[in-house]
Amino acid sequence: MTTGISLGRAGRAVLDLLLPTCCAGCGAGGSPCCSACAAVWWGLVPVARAAVASGPPMFALTRYRGVARRLVLAQKERGRRDLAAPLGAALARGLTSLPASTGKGDVHLVPAPSRASAARLRGGSHVLALARHCAVGLRNEGVRAQVAPVLRLAAGARDAVGLDAEQRAANLRGRVRVASWRLPEPGARVILLDDVITTGATAAACVRALREAGIGVVAVLGLTVAG
Numbered sequence: 156m157t158t159g160i161s162l163g164r165a166g167r168a169v170l171d172l173l174l175p176t177c178c179a180g181c182g183a184g185g186s187p188c189c190s191a192c193a194a195v196w197w198g199l200v201p202v203a204r205a206a207v208a209s210g211p212p213m214f215a216l217t218r219y220r221g222v223a224r225r226l227v228l229a230q231k232e233r234g235r236r237d238l239a240a241p242l243g244a245a246l247a248r249g250l251t252s253l254p255a256s257t258g259k260g261d262v263h264l265v266p267a268p269s270r271a272s273a274a275r276l277r278g279g280s281h282v283l284a285l286a287r288h289c290a291v292g293l294r295n296e297g298v299r300a301q302v303a304p305v306l307r308l309a310a311g312a313r314d315a316v317g318l319d320a321e322q323r324a325a326n327l328r329g330r331v332r333v334a335s336w337r338l339p340e341p342g343a344r345v346i347l348l349d350d351v352i353t354t355g356a357t358a359a360a361c362v363r364a365l366r367e368a369g370i371g372v373v374a375v376l377g378l379t380v381a382g
């Protein structure tokens with residue numbers, strides 16, 4: 156008699172819950188992002204993109220490659236929700252070194268919007284999860300911060316993977332919507348957050364939509380920058 160066990164998707168999900176946490180960057184056991192891999196987030200790189208040349212200053216913590224890329228993809232595509240806390244904390248650390256995060260009044264963190272269909276598949280917007288943990292990290296540093304999830308991507312936007320700068324801009328044109336009933340007050344310090352800055356088309360479309368709603372963005376911060 157055979158007693159082999161075949162694990163379906165549900166079985167694997169249960170197994171994931173039972174297995175000890177491992178680092179999504181290197182596989183080491185013990186935490187979602189080990190201290191060695193977390194070191195990739197300690198920098199702050201100014202990002203220059205033609206799409207936002209006349210917009211607010213833009214920064215990323217590091218390049219979109221190696222460990223950083225694996226961590227971003229794990230949180231975004233592989234259901235590693237346990238990464239939102241360490242990655243959000245990394246964004247908070249980056250923000251505290253930006254002049255834009257100091258001053259009077261609250262910092263308002265606006266997550267770059269995900270396509271609704273993609274967010275549904277992932278169980279919610281992964282950038283919103285990052286922003287929530289970033290706000291916690293800022294508050295721990297004594298910075299008053301709140302999350303303002305005011306941007307939506309209207310139906311019709313395609314997955315941007317494989318699109319060039321012009322196609323990305325066209326893909327987003329007129330599709331970033333602002334939920335005007337929950338906007339920060341004019342003059343608030345608004346920071347746009349994203350996971351990967353590629354051509355800057357997303358940031359540019361978000362900054363434009365917010366500006367048209369009377370809200371100025373003081374800085375854009377991404378976890379990573381491609382290229």
Ligand SMILES: [Zn+2]
Nearest residue numbers: 178181189192
């Ligand atoms: Zn690691």
